[in-house]
Amino acid sequence: MFKGIKDWLLNLKNEGVEQVPDETKREFLKIGLIITGVFAGGSLFSVVSKVAEGLESSEELHKSYPYKPHYSMVFKIDRCIDCELCMEACRKTNHVPDYGWRTMILRRYDESALDQKIMFMPILCNHCNNPPCVRACPTKATYKDKKTGIVRMAYYKCLGCKTCMVACPYNARYFNEEKHAVDKCDFCWESRLSKGMTITACAEACPAGVRIFGDLSDPGSEVYKLVHQLAKPVWVLKPETGAKPNVFYTIS
């Protein structure tokens, strides 16, 4: 009985991978990468630490996002032209004083680069899943919103000890004199999202489509599609700090 199977197995020919559609190859690779927790160059660790735990199907994985909606921003970094309309929109919308900023565009300059010498890198609060600022704040004046994952401020509780500013690896915080408290990006929660709008002021103002804002736990959203793919690199800033940011960078 088993002899037949053995002969069949021995006579099987290698079909090669030429016939396998790309889609299937990718799916197969993804399974392996999900299992090992290495997705998008290791950055999926940043999305949710539970990835490493399991052999979950991708659907189960979506359910295990800690926040719903799990707000996130993806920068198509090569599109940024440093027009600073995002910064202006942020200032106006969130009443940011001239001595501070919630978001800014860094200029990277490398003389030795073979292609362009300069590149622009927008930054804002990374709304980390393991935020060092929230851990360090003595009075819970800064906290991780339980529903949305946004790192927010309860301004009235802020002592101004500035521990959060020292703790933040991304320089995302400043002391706002008018508010008598540390201020930071809240993904426009107070000014827009809580009022029913679906997108941040900076993302709306960007003429080049650099800033993509959305719900990372929604498979239909653009941010989801940008992060959960293999063809283009996706990275986060300073992954070594273990803060697990929710702001991603990619190229268009």
Add this chain to the structure above:
Amino acid sequence: MSEKKNPVVTEGEVTTFSQIWLTSLLEFLSGTRTFYFLVGIAALVVLIAAMFAVNAMYIGYRHTYGVTREIPWGILISGYIFFVLTSSGLCIVSSIGHVFGVKSFMPIAKRSVYLSVVTIVAGFMVIFFDLENPFRLLIWNTLSPNPTSNIWWMGTLYGAYLFFMTLEFLLLLLGRHRYARVFGLLVLIFGIAAYGNLGAVFGMLYGREFWYGPYMPIYFIASAAASGCTAIIFFTYLGYKITAEKMDRAMELSLQAVGKIWALFLTVLMFFITWKIITGFAGGEGKVLALKEWLIGKYALNFWLFEVGFGFLIPFFLLLISGFKNLNQMFAASVFAFIGFFFMRFDFLVVGQVVSHYFEFKVTDFPVILSYNPSIYEIMIIIGAVAFCIMAFLVGEKVFKGHKTEIH
């Protein structure tokens, strides 16, 4: 020893609280002209510093202090660390005698506890003018505590520490030594927990390579003990000098014992810092940049002259040649060490923040190494806190009659 009476032992003890007030007041009023002059000068400096501080608070710290968004902690925080670690050290070293009963450490107890209260109050005064909203502290520290925050634990534990230590000092004045000892133990426990947390404030900042690591609380305790020994030798010696009183044998022996453990803690610190530097160079790029700035960059003079020279080598050398017997040399060592330790706290704090957040991306918006220079307001607040300590020390020597130890 001999049938001769011990001159530091006072008789006719005060036994009630009101008597303490009365005798203290009478003592204060019976001072010499020099005493009032010195206290007056110190009080004047405190007053001027207070004017600077209140003015800074009124104008806004952004306009008056040298701290920035990138380096939010400056000389006020390092000054706070300097004062509270001195307080903690006084508490640790003096507890060897009055809590654990080691006889040779007993004569220094009262002065140490008093100065421990004074220095922590100075520390609180400094941090009061660093906090942007100090008045919110009491409300939200109580109503909205964050148990994962080391700052919360540190503040709360230091609050308890100050409370128990004040009680302990009053009990010592009242001559209730058994109760004082219980409170002394409580103070020690709260104190160790508090400065452990102060170390962890830095050791647990996982975004800051220069500080991050488990050894930070241990380093803070060793460092506090070294500061405490410095303060005991410095102030006890001065206390006897200003009253021109001859130091008795028990006190001399006590200071010699303090000198010995001081040398021990200095060695521990030197060992620690040496290895911190060596291991740091094997670490990430950010840490190496910070270390370079410290050892061969802008802070090199601070490090080599003040930290290594004033803080370690000169005191260590003076201690060795003093044979732990020559109090003049030991006092000189403590003067150097005090200055050195101040720079040590400052460098520790600032160098931990000087490396720009985005240095690895070659951004042109920030230099790789950021800079911080304290403003006159910040410096005046520190000078004011030092003047407060000097004033309180002088008054303490006078009203508590040189902190004499009673027979018990």
